[in-house]
Amino acid sequence: MAAAMSKSDALVLDPARSIGRRPVRRPMPKLWLLVLPASLFFLIFFILPVASLLGMSFNKTIPGVLGFSSALTLDNYVRIFTRSLYFDAIFRSVGIGVLVSLVCLLLGYPLAYVIARTKVPARVTVLTILVLSSMQLDMVIRLYGLMVLLGDNGLINQMLLASGLVSAPLHLMYNTFGVVVGLVQVTLPFMIMSLIGVIRQIPPSFEEAARSLGASRAAAFRHVALPLSMPGILSGSLLVFAMSISSYVVPALMGGWKVLVLPIHVYQQIAEAGRWQFGAAIAAVLFLTSLLAVIVYDRAAAYIAGGRS
Amino acid sequence: MTDRKDRMPFVANRRQILKASAGLGLAATGVSLFNINHAFSKDVSYDGQPFDAGGATITIAEWGGFWQETMRKHLLDKFEKDFNCKVQYDSSFPWFPKFVASGPKNPPYAVTNWNLPEMFKTAKAGDYFMPQDELIANVPNAKGLWPFAKQNSIGLTWAFSRYCYVYRTDTGLQPPASFQDFWDKRYAGKRGTYVTTNTLQMVFFLTACGAYGKDFYDYDAGYDAMKKAMPMKVSDFTGNMQALVERGEVEIAVQNDGEVYLQKTKGIPVDVYLWDNPRPALTQTKTVSRYLDPVQKKLALALVDRTMDPAFQTAVGEVFFYRPTARDAKLPKGLIDQGVKNDADALKDLWIPDWNRYLEDEDDIVETVNGIFAS
Amino acid sequence: MRDSNDAIAWPFYVGSALALIVLVVPVLIVILTGLNAGDYMTFPPQGLSLRWIKSFLTSPTFVPAYLFSFGLAAATMAIATVIGTMAAIWIQRRGGRLAKILRGLFILPLVLPGVVIGLALYVFLISTGLPLARTFYGLLVGHVIVTTPLVIATVTAALVDFDRSLEDAARSLGATAWQAFFRITLPLISGGIGAGALFAFIVSFGQFEVSLFLSTPDLQPLPIAIYTSLRYRFEPTAAAAGIFAIALVVTSTVISARLVNFRRLFGGR
Numbered sequence: 001m002a003a004a005m006s007k008s009d010a011l012v013l014d015p016a017r018s019i020g021r022r023p024v025r026r027p028m029p030k031l032w033l034l035v036l037p038a039s040l041f042f043l044i045f046f047i048l049p050v051a052s053l054l055g056m057s058f059n060k061t062i063p064g065v066l067g068f069s070s071a072l073t074l075d076n077y078v079r080i081f082t083r084s085l086y087f088d089a090i091f092r093s094v095g096i097g098v099l100v101s102l103v104c105l106l107l108g109y110p111l112a113y114v115i116a117r118t119k120v121p122a123r124v125t126v127l128t129i130l131v132l133s134s135m136q137l138d139m140v141i142r143l144y145g146l147m148v149l150l151g152d153n154g155l156i157n158q159m160l161l162a163s164g165l166v167s168a169p170l171h172l173m174y175n176t177f178g179v180v181v182g183l184v185q186v187t188l189p190f191m192i193m194s195l196i197g198v199i200r201q202i203p204p205s206f207e208e209a210a211r212s213l214g215a216s217r218a219a220a221f222r223h224v225a226l227p228l229s230m231p232g233i234l235s236g237s238l239l240v241f242a243m244s245i246s247s248y249v250v251p252a253l254m255g256g257w258k259v260l261v262l263p264i265h266v267y268q269q270i271a272e273a274g275r276w277q278f279g280a281a282i283a284a285v286l287f288l289t290s291l292l293a294v295i296v297y298d299r300a301a302a303y304i305a306g307g308r309s
Numbered sequence: 310m311t312d313r314k315d316r317m318p319f320v321a322n323r324r325q326i327l328k329a330s331a332g333l334g335l336a337a338t339g340v341s342l343f344n345i346n347h348a349f350s351k352d353v354s355y356d357g358q359p360f361d362a363g364g365a366t367i368t369i370a371e372w373g374g375f376w377q378e379t380m381r382k383h384l385l386d387k388f389e390k391d392f393n394c395k396v397q398y399d400s401s402f403p404w405f406p407k408f409v410a411s412g413p414k415n416p417p418y419a420v421t422n423w424n425l426p427e428m429f430k431t432a433k434a435g436d437y438f439m440p441q442d443e444l445i446a447n448v449p450n451a452k453g454l455w456p457f458a459k460q461n462s463i464g465l466t467w468a469f470s471r472y473c474y475v476y477r478t479d480t481g482l483q484p485p486a487s488f489q490d491f492w493d494k495r496y497a498g499k500r501g502t503y504v505t506t507n508t509l510q511m512v513f514f515l516t517a518c519g520a521y522g523k524d525f526y527d528y529d530a531g532y533d534a535m536k537k538a539m540p541m542k543v544s545d546f547t548g549n550m551q552a553l554v555e556r557g558e559v560e561i562a563v564q565n566d567g568e569v570y571l572q573k574t575k576g577i578p579v580d581v582y583l584w585d586n587p588r589p590a591l592t593q594t595k596t597v598s599r600y601l602d603p604v605q606k607k608l609a610l611a612l613v614d615r616t617m618d619p620a621f622q623t624a625v626g627e628v629f630f631y632r633p634t635a636r637d638a639k640l641p642k643g644l645i646d647q648g649v650k651n652d653a654d655a656l657k658d659l660w661i662p663d664w665n666r667y668l669e670d671e672d673d674i675v676e677t678v679n680g681i682f683a684s
Numbered sequence: 685m686r687d688s689n690d691a692i693a694w695p696f697y698v699g700s701a702l703a704l705i706v707l708v709v710p711v712l713i714v715i716l717t718g719l720n721a722g723d724y725m726t727f728p729p730q731g732l733s734l735r736w737i738k739s740f741l742t743s744p745t746f747v748p749a750y751l752f753s754f755g756l757a758a759a760t761m762a763i764a765t766v767i768g769t770m771a772a773i774w775i776q777r778r779g780g781r782l783a784k785i786l787r788g789l790f791i792l793p794l795v796l797p798g799v800v801i802g803l804a805l806y807v808f809l810i811s812t813g814l815p816l817a818r819t820f821y822g823l824l825v826g827h828v829i830v831t832t833p834l835v836i837a838t839v840t841a842a843l844v845d846f847d848r849s850l851e852d853a854a855r856s857l858g859a860t861a862w863q864a865f866f867r868i869t870l871p872l873i874s875g876g877i878g879a880g881a882l883f884a885f886i887v888s889f890g891q892f893e894v895s896l897f898l899s900t901p902d903l904q905p906l907p908i909a910i911y912t913s914l915r916y917r918f919e920p921t922a923a924a925a926g927i928f929a930i931a932l933v934v935t936s937t938v939i940s941a942r943l944v945n946f947r948r949l950f951g952g953r
Contacts (some may be wrong), residue, residue, distance in 0.1 A: 035771050
């Protein structure tokens with residue numbers, strides 16, 4: 001048996017030998033065993049805990065009390081949708097998520113393209129290290145690094161003031177701009193990683209062919225590479241969007257509490273005010289917002305796939 | 310108020326859930342979390358003498374990083390040796406949700422070090438702490454404390470510093486001369502404070518209520534004052550505010566004075582302005598959880614007793630420029646140079662807000678001030 | 685071999701440079717801050733020295749936290765890679781509605797705030813009495829939950845590109861389905877699995893939000909130790925700790941680049 005198997009390695013390289021035999025594509029026996037560990041793990045340690053937390057959102061809010069009671073109410077949701085502090089946060093979160101996805105796409109695509117098309121392995125490794133190393137920068141320390149750069153007395157403002165371009169320092173952090181910069185920093189590597197794989201699967205010969213038929217470089221890119229990158233663009237954007245609207249630490253540190261997004265309210269209500277039920281309701285709204293984004297993504301992906309075939 | 314016990318099925322139903330999970334074989338790992346015998350935990354007393362705890366472990370909650378290293382060095386390492394025990398140190402703030410998640414009968418920590426609002430909040434949520442008179446009766450060193458140490462009705466305060474403004478001295482601006490100077494136009498756009506749920510901001514807010522309104526709980530006056538102080542840099546914690554002041558992003562901010570004196574010794578051009586009416590204090594207070602097994606409870610009392618020891622408070626004061634609550638503790642030279650004294654006069658007018666009253670309204674205050682900061 | 689036609693157009697280089705600036709400049713600032721000779725965090729540094737590096741290496745807080753995070757990330761990587769790869773293969777093979785639903789389910793941890801997942805898990809472990817609360821294993825469970833989606837996504841991407849006819853060939857020669865899978869498929873998607881594993885390691889090592897409530901007394905992961913430390917004092921030691929964290933990523937990336945060619949790692953041809 002072992003001998004037969006080692007032989008099959010060589011056969012792979014010679015597909016001609018399998019011609020004439022009808023491939024038998026029977027399902028692998030007991031295939032479901034593969035998904036069992038992950039499913040059980042998620043059921044016990046993710047679905048059950050999160051469901052019991054979100055379930056509490058239908059109970060009356062009593063500070064410092066934790067648990068599910070059968071007296072249900074929608075009070076917490078009414079509160080979210082009738083107070084602008086919380087209601088506006090939904091749109092602020094979504095807006096920031098969309099903006100960060102767009103910026104990451106614009107910044108990430110060129111770098112992903114260069115990494116995907118670079119032929120020298122050492123260069124690919126160096127670029128990859130540069131992308132990945134920023135993922136390991138602790139958020140609180142990153143805050144310090146960005147303060148040096150973006151603060152009122154930071155390097156950028158010093159340069160702008162010295163050059164006379166501005167007369168007063170620009171506020172580049174402790175506001176929405178700062179949050180977007182922080183989130184782009186954190187999520188950009190994920191966008192780049194999602195794009196590299198997809199771009200690499202587009203044979204360069206496709207673009208060369210388009211150009212040999214007289215298309216300009218830009219046109220070749222727009223009509224060949226870009227459409228073929230769509231799956232990566234969509235999945236990368238979804239990933240970045242999800243990470244952005246669920247981030248607590250970046251808006252907390254970079255927003256200077258001027259950018260109140262949903263996760264900040266969740267944290268304040270639960271961890272600091274002990275209002276578990278209300279915090280759970282905000283978390284549920286955040287969760288549904290993300291789900292909506294996933295559905296939109298799914299539709300877009302299906303539409304693009306349909307358009308191509 | 311609703312009966313809290315009825316509303317805590319997570320806690321009340323634990324045994325049923327345990328049975329269910331035991332059925333699943335999940336609890337069969339040989340570790341039991343529920344071997345606590347509450348029946349006799351009330352009868353524990355402590356007389357100040359070291360004893361052999363037989364290698365028992367107690368878990369405490371206190372601040373992390375350099376603070377933790379200092380506590381290890383001046384208190385915990387020796388404590389572990391003297392009492393033959395192990396101290397587990399948890400520094401991942403906040404503590405309040407962890408208490409609530411576990412319930413009073415299964416406290417996450419034996420001894421907890423707090424700022425007052427979070428402590429009051431936890432006490433309000435359930436029967437979590439040993440009553441203060443029982444605590445004092447079993448902490449022999451409590452006899453040597455100033456009355457201020459007990460002025461919180463729940464735990465024992467072992468260190469404090471005064472709330473103040475920190476301001477840059479290199480700006481050429483006139484230093485602040487009153488609490489209200491914070492609002493002066495010379496500091497426009499250069500003011501700093503903290504997020505609504507930070508104790509420093511709570512005290513600053515209540516003091517502003519008092520300065521601009523009819524009393525410390527005149528919230529409308531406080532909201533108005535917060536609006537007028539905008540734009541402010543709002544920080545999450547003191548470490549971040551230090552960096553903002555050190556970098557000159559903020560020229561005046563709320564701070565505790567010990568921290569500023571420390572910054573001064575590092576050569577940072579800053580100084581302290583203390584306001585006198587009222588004189589709020591940032592406190593470090595320790596509580597002992599009510600329901601613990603007897604050995605744990607005795608160890609907890611012993612640890613609090615050691616914290617009230619003048620020698621320990623003197624040593625920590627040297628490091629953090631905090632002031633002691635023990636009569637016989639010595640102030641560090643850095644504080645004496647600033648004119649600080651450890652006598653009855655220095656402590657008699659210290660102000661602690663009515664936190665229970667604040668917490669009743671916290672919900673509205675947090676929402677409103679959040680809205681002001683975000684505008 | 686290839687003519688200049690194949691060169692990458694200049695706008696891509698400009699965009700790449702911009703992206704690299706955004707990513708790398710804060711890293712450089714932190715590195716320089718960690719090498720600062722001054723008494724507190726200043727930039728530009730007041731001269732260079734190794735004093736904060738030494739302070740990190742002798743720190744009773746940061747070094748154990750660093751090692752703890754390393755162990756945690758390694759364990760997380762091992763579990764997430766195995767269960768994530770298995771699930772990805774099932775999703776790919778099974779297809780259909782059920783696979784789609786489960787794929788959506790496995791992505792969910794990415795769309796909820798880490799603090800909510802950590803808190804929910806903490807309350808769950810405490811209230812059910814599972815002996816995992818406030819232990820290494822509780823923390824490990826939380827990390828596996830948030831890293832497995834990344835492994836599933838990466839491996840699924842690698843499988844999309846995989847040519848099933850190779851496996852069919854092996855099976856037509858008498859190999860069982862499982863044999864064909866282990867001998868043919870697994871080696872071919874090893875690049876994708878490697879990328880997923882690297883992702884899981886890095887994300888676990890840098891994880892803050894999920895760890896916040898799950899972290900254990902005494903031993904904390906590095907990001908939590910840095911956070912709880914910086915809350916009270918901004919010290920260059922933390923920046924030095926950052927240097928070592930970055931060094932770890934560089935090392936692990938170089939090692940994986942040696943083990944699997946990066947061009948293959950991204951599913952290239």
